[in-house]
Amino acid sequence: MPETPRRAAALTGSRYGNRPTMKDVAARAGVGLKTVSRVVNGEPGVTPDTERRVQEAIDALGFRRNDSARVLRKGRTASIGLVLEDLADPFYGPLSRAVEEVARAHGALLINGSSAEDPEREQELALALCARRVDGLVVIPAGDDHRYLEPEIKAGVATVFVDRPAGRIDADVVLSDNYGGARDGVAHLIAHGHRRIGFIGDMPRIHTAAERLRGYRAAMDAAGIPVEDAWMSLGATDPERVRRAAQEMLSGPSPVTAIFTGNNRVTVTVIRVLAEHSRSVALVGFDDIELADLLQPGVTVVAQDAAALGRTAAERLFRQLEGTLVMPERIELPTRLITRGSGELPPAD
Amino acid sequence: MPETPRRAAALTGSRYGNRPTMKDVAARAGVGLKTVSRVVNGEPGVTPDTERRVQEAIDALGFRRNDSARVLRKGRTASIGLVLEDLADPFYGPLSRAVEEVARAHGALLINGSSAEDPEREQELALALCARRVDGLVVIPAGDDHRYLEPEIKAGVATVFVDRPAGRIDADVVLSDNYGGARDGVAHLIAHGHRRIGFIGDMPRIHTAAERLRGYRAAMDAAGIPVEDAWMSLGATDPERVRRAAQEMLSGPSPVTAIFTGNNRVTVTVIRVLAEHSRSVALVGFDDIELADLLQPGVTVVAQDAAALGRTAAERLFRQLEGTLVMPERIELPTRLITRGSGELPPAD
DNA sequence: CCCGCATCTGACAACGTTGTCCAGGCTCTA
DNA sequence: TAGAGCCTGGACAACGTTGTCAGATGCGGG
Numbered sequence: 076m077p078e079t080p081r082r083a084a085a086l087t088g089s090r091y092g093n094r095p096t097m098k099d100v101a102a103r104a105g106v107g108l109k110t111v112s113r114v115v116n117g118e119p120g121v122t123p124d125t126e127r128r129v130q131e132a133i134d135a136l137g138f139r140r141n142d143s144a145r146v147l148r149k150g151r152t153a154s155i156g157l158v159l160e161d162l163a164d165p166f167y168g169p170l171s172r173a174v175e176e177v178a179r180a181h182g183a184l185l186i187n188g189s190s191a192e193d194p195e196r197e198q199e200l201a202l203a204l205c206a207r208r209v210d211g212l213v214v215i216p217a218g219d220d221h222r223y224l225e226p227e228i229k230a231g232v233a234t235v236f237v238d239r240p241a242g243r244i245d246a247d248v249v250l251s252d253n254y255g256g257a258r259d260g261v262a263h264l265i266a267h268g269h270r271r272i273g274f275i276g277d278m279p280r281i282h283t284a285a286e287r288l289r290g291y292r293a294a295m296d297a298a299g300i301p302v303e304d305a306w307m308s309l310g311a312t313d314p315e316r317v318r319r320a321a322q323e324m325l326s327g328p329s330p331v332t333a334i335f336t337g338n339n340r341v342t343v344t345v346i347r348v349l350a351e352h353s354r355s356v357a358l359v360g361f362d363d364i365e366l367a368d369l370l371q372p373g374v375t376v377v378a379q380d381a382a383a384l385g386r387t388a389a390e391r392l393f394r395q396l397e398g399t400l401v402m403p404e405r406i407e408l409p410t411r412l413i414t415r416g417s418g419e420l421p422p423a424d
Numbered sequence: 425m426p427e428t429p430r431r432a433a434a435l436t437g438s439r440y441g442n443r444p445t446m447k448d449v450a451a452r453a454g455v456g457l458k459t460v461s462r463v464v465n466g467e468p469g470v471t472p473d474t475e476r477r478v479q480e481a482i483d484a485l486g487f488r489r490n491d492s493a494r495v496l497r498k499g500r501t502a503s504i505g506l507v508l509e510d511l512a513d514p515f516y517g518p519l520s521r522a523v524e525e526v527a528r529a530h531g532a533l534l535i536n537g538s539s540a541e542d543p544e545r546e547q548e549l550a551l552a553l554c555a556r557r558v559d560g561l562v563v564i565p566a567g568d569d570h571r572y573l574e575p576e577i578k579a580g581v582a583t584v585f586v587d588r589p590a591g592r593i594d595a596d597v598v599l600s601d602n603y604g605g606a607r608d609g610v611a612h613l614i615a616h617g618h619r620r621i622g623f624i625g626d627m628p629r630i631h632t633a634a635e636r637l638r639g640y641r642a643a644m645d646a647a648g649i650p651v652e653d654a655w656m657s658l659g660a661t662d663p664e665r666v667r668r669a670a671q672e673m674l675s676g677p678s679p680v681t682a683i684f685t686g687n688n689r690v691t692v693t694v695i696r697v698l699a700e701h702s703r704s705v706a707l708v709g710f711d712d713i714e715l716a717d718l719l720q721p722g723v724t725v726v727a728q729d730a731a732a733l734g735r736t737a738a739e740r741l742f743r744q745l746e747g748t749l750v751m752p753e754r755i756e757l758p759t760r761l762i763t764r765g766s767g768e769l770p771p772a773d
Numbered sequence: 774c775c776c777g778c779a780t781c782t783g784a785c786a787a788c789g790t791t792g793t794c795c796a797g798g799c800t801c802t803a
Numbered sequence: 804t805a806g807a808g809c810c811t812g813g814a815c816a817a818c819g820t821t822g823t824c825a826g827a828t829g830c831g832g833g
Contacts, residue, residue, distance in 0.1 A: 101813095107812055139575075141788090146818095165514050168513070172538060371720055455782075470781075495820090
């Protein structure tokens with residue numbers, strides 16, 4: 076015997092000590108295998124007396140049904156996958172929670188992972204979830220090509236994209252009105268007398284960033300204000316870059332009197348920069364921020380409803396699973412301008 | 425035939441259209457089942473030519489290994505469960521993400537769910553995860569009796585509790601130093617001249633809330649300050665209750681000159697109350713808050729490292745799985761006092 | 774030319790559950 | 804009391820994979 080028993084056990088992977096199975100319960104209760112299955116699943120056709128005997132055996136052995144085997148047999152896992160960008164981002168917390176609540180209402184569990192804005196990692200995660208045979212997938216895309224999901228979708232995995240559209244495939248999408256929200260936010264600044272307005276956003280390859288920039292341009296166009304290149308800055312949202320970008324806009328030959336920020340992380344950094352800045356500068360940010368109302372001045376924002384995004388997407392997912400849905404659809408949720416002071420400051424020049 | 429084919433398919437749950445299996449791949453490649461398995465798993469002993477044929481068949485059919493079946497056979501799921509209180513709470517985001525990163529490093533996926541601070545839901549969730557045969561469980565307890573997990577732990581499910589200790593069972597626990605942190609925070613207020621200090625915390629049945637209250641009392645005791653009942657308020661952390669509690673403390677016969685808040689949600693509400701309050705009141709809060717530095721004054725906090733809690737717990741979990749751990753242990757992580765202004769205000773009476 | 778050995782391949786059982794189907798026992802009625 | 808019909812219980816196969824083991828193939832040496 077080349078292996079100790081212990082090592083052998085580790086190799087064959089029989090990790091679960093020796094968990095009792097239905098067979099064990101059946102033996103102990105003196106009934107057939109299928110009868111135990113019936114009791115466990117609350118199926119009819121078992122006399123109270125037999126049921127009691129089986130239940131006693133279950134309790135005595137500490138039996139718990141092995142859902143892996145169940146899944147294999149039934150073909151449905153009662154679980155859905157959520158691929159998002161970063162669980163730790165306060166924007167995705169409520170979204171994630173909303174998806175979870177809908178899943179729970181349908182008796183499903185939620186498996187989730189962060190792509191860290193890396194398309195390759197997104198794909199890896201999504202495919203791992205498919206290999207687990209999740210019933211459905213909610214994806215916040217990091218990449219812009221999702222053809223890798225085509226065979227999965229064809230094989231029956233319900234799929235909904237949120238926050239950003241799918242790339243190069245036809246699928247359900249739930250989005251905020253990024254274009255309209257940004258446009259209205261910038262128009263708000265223009266209405267308060269600003270003309271030199273800066274825009275700081277995320278990398279342009281990210282759909283939401285591009286849309287919000289488009290909204291900014293549209294509002295400026297509509298007001299007949301020519302946009303200078305120095306007023307726009309797109310790129311990574313790390314504090315260093317954003318800080319530099321803001322400082323440059325504020326100090327150039329034609330410094331901006333207002334800034335529109337493209338997402339919550341940018342907004343937070345710009346607030347810091349403005350707090351150190353001598354001149355008063357107006358600010359409107361995309362995404363709401365906790366405590367935004369308590370700052371001096373309060374931060375005016377274009378708020379999206381993250382929970383509604385998640386809820387809508389998950390509900391659509393389960394409707395796909397019910398088979399009542401036919402054509403992929405694009406659903407756009409409105410945003411809401413919340414005025415708190417920073418967006419109503421007059422131009423100071 | 426009593427059912428239409430379609431309905432029958434729904435009933436038997438053959439959801440996955442007809443996904444190709446290894447058998448299909450084998451047939452198409454003209455090889456044996458096991459050979460396909462070998463190729464898929466990168467096992468040695470397959471000639472390059474055979475491997476190529478198999479690979480072609482895999483690509484042609486769009487085959488993807490069914491991990492449910494694999495799990496059933498191998499006994500390990502390469503997934504761990506995380507039961508937390510609320511995914512949407514900004515405190516749990518980073519914790520969750522940290523657990524995920526460790527899981528990822530070990531090739532495992534993360535399944536998570538929120539207990540909503542409901543012991544019954546915690547149990548339901550934890551047991552559902554065990555039925556899925558997760559390899560391990562990270563639990564942020566809502567309840568105080570975890571004997572229901574005993575059979576699972578005995579059966580080999582690695583288990584670590586975080587943020588709060590397990591109830592009535594012996595298990596690994598990773599905590600912040602709630603007692604010491606609160607004590608130091610209150611001592612900080614005392615050092616700045618306060619004597620009438622209020623404490624607003626979560627429900628006393630929650631371990632962290634009780635520990636932080638204990639820290640408050642210890643600091644007051646150490647300074648020889650008798651605590652009045654009206655200075656302490658424990659209960660749900662909804663804004664209405666907290667608001668009322670704060671207002672009462674500030675307006676009684678001996679109003680407090682400083683408040684220590686028991687967690688992030690309480691702190692946020694109290695900041696709002698103080699912003700409306702005429703007299704200047706000092707504040708130290710447990711848990712850090714985004715933008716706390718930008719408020720006027722900045723909010724002094726006792727910060728815990730949520731990511732470190734998650735990371736430590738998850739690492740311990742995987743060490744349990746490796747079998748290198750023997751005795752359950754209690755790990756306590758230090759907290760850090762961050763002074764920003766609100767905790768250094770002098771008493772105004 | 775045949776044997777032995779190494780290498781590659783495939784048949785088969787098993788994982789734990791659920792769906793199908795049939796057997797046996799019971800009750801009720803004619 | 805016999806037959807019909809219902810109710811309960813159990814034997815068996817199947818889900819898709821992996822571990823075991825034995826068979827097939829090819830090569831080199833005696």
